[in-house]
Amino acid sequence: MTQHLGAFAAAPRDLHAFIAGLPKAELHVHHVGSASPRIVSELAARHPDSKVPTDPEALVDYFTFTDFAHFVEVYLSVVDLIRTPEDVRLLTYEVARDLARQQVRYAELTVTPWSSTRRNIDERAFMDAIEDARKAAEAEFGAVLRWCFDIPGEAGLEAAEETTRLATDDRLRPEGLVSFGLGGPEIGVERPQFKPYFDRAIAAGLRSVPHAGETTGPETVWDALTHLRAERIGHGTNSFQDPKLLAHLAEHRIPLEVCPTSNIATRAVRSLDEHPIKEFVKAGIVVTINSDDPPMFGTDLNNEYAVAARLLNLDAEGLAALAKSAVDASFLDEAGKAAIRDEIDTYTSAWLAP
Numbered sequence: 001m002t003q004h005l006g007a008f009a010a011a012p013r014d015l016h017a018f019i020a021g022l023p024k025a026e027l028h029v030h031h032v033g034s035a036s037p038r039i040v041s042e043l044a045a046r047h048p049d050s051k052v053p054t055d056p057e058a059l060v061d062y063f064t065f066t067d068f069a070h071f072v073e074v075y076l077s078v079v080d081l082i083r084t085p086e087d088v089r090l091l092t093y094e095v096a097r098d099l100a101r102q103q104v105r106y107a108e109l110t111v112t113p114w115s116s117t118r119r120n121i122d123e124r125a126f127m128d129a130i131e132d133a134r135k136a137a138e139a140e141f142g143a144v145l146r147w148c149f150d151i152p153g154e155a156g157l158e159a160a161e162e163t164t165r166l167a168t169d170d171r172l173r174p175e176g177l178v179s180f181g182l183g184g185p186e187i188g189v190e191r192p193q194f195k196p197y198f199d200r201a202i203a204a205g206l207r208s209v210p211h212a213g214e215t216t217g218p219e220t221v222w223d224a225l226t227h228l229r230a231e232r233i234g235h236g237t238n239s240f241q242d243p244k245l246l247a248h249l250a251e252h253r254i255p256l257e258v259c260p261t262s263n264i265a266t267r268a269v270r271s272l273d274e275h276p277i278k279e280f281v282k283a284g285i286v287v288t289i290n291s292d293d294p295p296m297f298g299t300d301l302n303n304e305y306a307v308a309a310r311l312l313n314l315d316a317e318g319l320a321a322l323a324k325s326a327v328d329a330s331f332l333d334e335a336g337k338a339a340i341r342d343e344i345d346t347y348t349s350a351w352l353a354p
Ligand SMILES: O=C(O)c1cccc(C(=O)CC[C@H]2O[C@@H](n3cnc4c(=O)[nH]cnc43)[C@H](O)[C@@H]2O)c1
Pocket: 030, 033, 072, 075, 076, 079, 110, 111, 112, 114, 115, 116, 118, 150, 151, 152, 153, 154, 155, 183, 184, 185, 211, 214, 262, 292, 293
């Protein structure tokens, strides 16, 4: 599963090692999209009626996408492998292990509960499974997880209603839930129709983090800001087409959750060298670096930092600043943010000491 990892190999050797040990926060990573080849093949073997390959080598081809619609089709075949609360718990716990191995201290994991409840996983059992894994991962790996529940937009308003209910019902809502999102394809899925659901989620104390501008233009990002009151934008890639939007994002300090390799894998951007991340930094926008669906895109967060180092010409101090931007843009409490920032500073000073 290494089709996109070339950029990491291209980073200078010591920068590669610096990134591997750098404490980090991941703000845009999907639950099912983080299933490692080992987990996918284990689940596929458990459910042999599935068309998902059981051989990790065959998964490399299976996870090569022709466009965003093809990506969603493949993504849903993996969603179909998650059939029991134990599948949910195993996936969540293993995802946390993979994050912790990369020195990710804090992650906001995007979970689509509707995809599981509609596949007859009991809603109470689903919440218990993710929470149980979250607590075990924090105790055993030291990785703090928080949840973003997202509406799968293409599934329509019934899915929006159900996701909002699951996110706002005090008897169900998990302790780790901090935010509310909107995912899936953007073409033909207008953002404004989701305003009432975001209003309810925001009123219940959740933060707004919709995907926008990944596969459609800047007008989708404006819609996310205006109608969904977005506090961060998932991707926001095509914002570069509108200078007024760039200025607005910079002035209002709305961070972009940039996922460079994802944009290449889904063919939203032609090549890494054409990625607009440089324009975002030049415009003064808060940029965070994320991995989206790492095993499906043959990447991980460390590789995304290596990609960013190359595209933005960053040294160790620049990478540490990028890591701190993600901490600052997160929904962690102030004490938690300060602790990770201190850890980043201590690590970087030790690295740079003669
Ligand atoms: O679960 C279903 O049965 C179902 C039925 C109809 C539509 C959907 C979806 O739209 C699921 C899409 C799913 O994709 C997730 N995702 C992962 N990576 C990305 C991304 O880069 N951009 C947008 N969406 C992404 C997202 O969390 C949705 O849940 C499902």
